[in-house]
Amino acid sequence: MKRVLTTCEFCGCGCNFYLGVEDGKVVAIYPSVSHPISQGRLCIKGWQGHEYIHSPERLTTPLIKKGNRFREASWDEAYELIVDKFNQIRTRYGNDSIAVFSSAKCTNEENYLMQKFARACLGTNNVDHCARLCHASTVVGLATTFGSGAMTNSINEIAGAEVIFIIGSNTTEQHPLIGDRVLRAIEKGAKVIVADPRETQLAKLCSLYLMHKPGSDVALLNGMMNAIIAEGLEDKEFIAERTEGFESLKETVADYTPEKSSAITSVPEEKIVEAARIYSRSKKSIIIYSMGITQHTTGVDNVMTTANLAMLTGNVGKEFTGVDPLRGQNNVQGACDVGALPNVFSGYQAVTDEKLRNKFEKAWKVTLPPQPGLTLVEMLNSALEGSLRAMYIMGENPMVSDPDINHVEKSLKALDFLVVQDIFLTETATLADVVLPGVSFAEKDGTFTSTERRIQRVRKAIEPLGDSKPDWKIITELSSRLGYRMDYSSPAEIMDEIAKLTPIYGGVSYSRLESFGLQWPCPSPDHPGTPYLHKGSFTRGLGKFSPADYKTPAELPSHDYPFVLTTGRVGFHYHTGTMTRKDWALEREYPTGYVEVNSQDAKQLGIKNGQTAKVISRRGEISLSLKSVDTIAKGVVFIPFHFAEAAANKLTAANLDPVAKIPEYKVCAVRLEKG
Amino acid sequence: MKILSKSNLVPFLEGLGLEFKVNAPLYEGQDVLFGDLDSSKLATDFIGKPRLSPKEYSFPQRERLFTFKNNGGVEIEAHLNETKRVIWGIRPCDLYGLKFLDMVYLSDYVDPYYQARRSNTILLGLNCNKAEESCFCSSIGTGPFAREAFDLLFTDLGDVFLVEIGSKAGKKLIEKQANLFTNATSKDEKQAGILEEKSKKTFKTYIDLGKVEAKIAGASSSPVWAEEAAKCILCGGCNWVCPTCYCFNIEDVTSGDKTQRVRYWDSCQLGGFTQMAAMNSRATQAERLRQRIYHKFSYNPDKYGGEIGCTGCGRCIDVCPAGINIAYILRRVAN
């Protein structure tokens, strides 16, 4: 049996394991014991989730749509058709009439090439990916306050913290190996505070649980800061030396007395004060947050408010402190890092900055567009309006993952031409004119960057199935045929180019990644990498307090739609389920969707546990079985979004944060009926 | 008893390679894993155990059982693996694990797939001169030095291995390369005895097996089950790494006109497992945790003449992202 060490394809924890290969097939998994995060452990997806690699449903040849059906095609045919159509559309409607969806599932090298393809080959900044849907608000919010939009500290520090404040993260389910560190911290006596509208597993094991209303995060955090300042628990020295804007913060939070905060959040006053005391009294306090904070129309406000809290108490810029946004997908951090975003090149270098643009123009030998491109949801809107005519989607499934699917479907159908590159014929791929077969992580080389900024190797273990090709190879071939030559012999060579153009990745090369990677910023070949950010001074110099007032979510419950729907995931499935739902063990745990309802609400509705409920929003309706629980607030219901047949995103609204343009997946109004 | 100088280990194993597939613990970076013999990576001085036991050479994570054609289903091809195999470097706990699996799969009911692999496999053990933090084989009585279930047993005496013969098959292996071995003296054997006593003093994890056996039946309503299960993140790891866990699931994978029947390791800690195996409603996690421990310390001994279904290897402790520790649970049960 051949064994190949690689990085898990399922979440931002970035565990490493060996793939056991026999007769060209992945048949076994061995967690790496010496890896700093896995330490010989994995979650069920890591142990068990890789059956999809050899699924008979894998795409093994390009497909071209004829009428309503696909026929198999050669690569030449598929490429020629794309080249013709893209050229026609560009000539007729201009460069910005095409957009590219990159993928947090794919490697850094592929994402880098995809944004280069959009910018240098197609001449548009219309490139985005699903980070828009999960942490766009983090990138903006933490860049504003600290100067860098990434997890400030490292995963292993969590086990050494004295206080961990978890808000809007179901850590043990969604980031299991980070949950492992929280549990270790509890074992060692750390105090854990959990704030979540759902009583998660950690909410049951923590010292203090705050069940706040969905979307009331700013009010909760402002209330805590009010209490901290009222009791003089702020870190005056840190504020004076390391930050600016404290007065304006003080002014804003002065309004949020525990009483007011409690009225908005429905968390009892004493608990708000207690949380404030616990968090501020330790010098080893960590904030962990995830999509409960980011996926709101106030996502950026929420993120900045967590950063304010950390600065107020001096809990940032040191070991065992910090603000730790947990990135969901395996490479969503990396896809952002290497510039699969409409406003920045790799390393968050703004496309609007002439000097930086010139640097890329020189390296890529081409003139680049100066104005930022469209974000993901804007792309779909433009498609419907008719200004966007073609799209190239790599490894994403917006027909399940994006808000308001009925709208997504209309938008994609309105396009003149759609190319989808994937490993399965997903709900999105079925709408395509041309489908290109990419490969799984086991069939290619590359790197993923984990949530703790750790750039790690992905290693090829088996040959691509059938006629499929590594995604990076497809991009280079298509680009070359479109007239912009891309010649790379290997992903290592692509990384060398990334390093040359990207200061935070400046010291990265494959030879240096052999022993479990490097944490960026790593600016030079002799730099050891950076376990925690903002030591001594913030990336932006002084930390900037950025106070925000509480704003209500965009869609509030009403007489006709009395419940708040909040969406999310379960620990056994990954995203739109195209991979994990092909695995018997994962599928056996959660074969389909369900709606979680407070038992008292369920009783009032007259729908019993296990019975079918119809859930209806202003945008659509779905039917699924009801799960009656005591672990969710009254008036709130939860639906996991993995399941196309009961797609939560038929219900959600594409209400966006005004700056980050992230949709509010965590709040929309619905009504429930007996199904 | 024989002596094999350390420098002769690789020649010996490579010699075996002429006739057998040889598996041994290998260094992959800093990890130790069983693999196909590669003398440049051979691990002889590792402490403790590879994360997965050699169980998978007899009972793989994923095994094709047979293939049948869908056109009527008459053509069936069974995939019995009869590779002649020698595994070197098996820890005493894992030797016991294989002995236990043999009882399960080769006694009342004989599993042909397991039998094909196992009956062609020769086991060469390697005693432990030092315990890892999680090891508690000394409490179960399966280690740190093995007494049974090996064809040959190696003890690291410093520059040489003392080699004990446990079966005819083992003896034959030595005879074929007799020039590599010398006879052991009573001094060597005495030294091994001293090493065993020393090794026993390195254990940090203990249970009182007698007390556990006496009290476990009455412990079913202990709060320990719910307390510990509350942390479980349902990774299945405690099952995947356990050398005695033998539950599997069967799936048919169809591609074109061919269907393969594949068997996979399964995990009793998962909700779906209990739903399939026992009842229609999902048991609570506390019940599943209790089931796992009861299976090893109560049901198995009842069924297999007192043989405990736990080797004391401690792997389930190391692998658990929730810090659920079987030794701690057993200590609670005993008190």
Ligand code: SF4
């Ligand atoms: S915790 Fe995340 S990275 Fe680790 S095995 Fe699970 S899905 Fe993979």
Ligand code: SF4
């Ligand atoms: S139950 Fe745990 S300690 Fe016992 S044999 Fe299995 S893995 Fe080893």
Ligand code: SF4
């Ligand atoms: S290893 Fe731990 S967390 Fe995983 S299933 Fe077993 S008890 Fe649960």
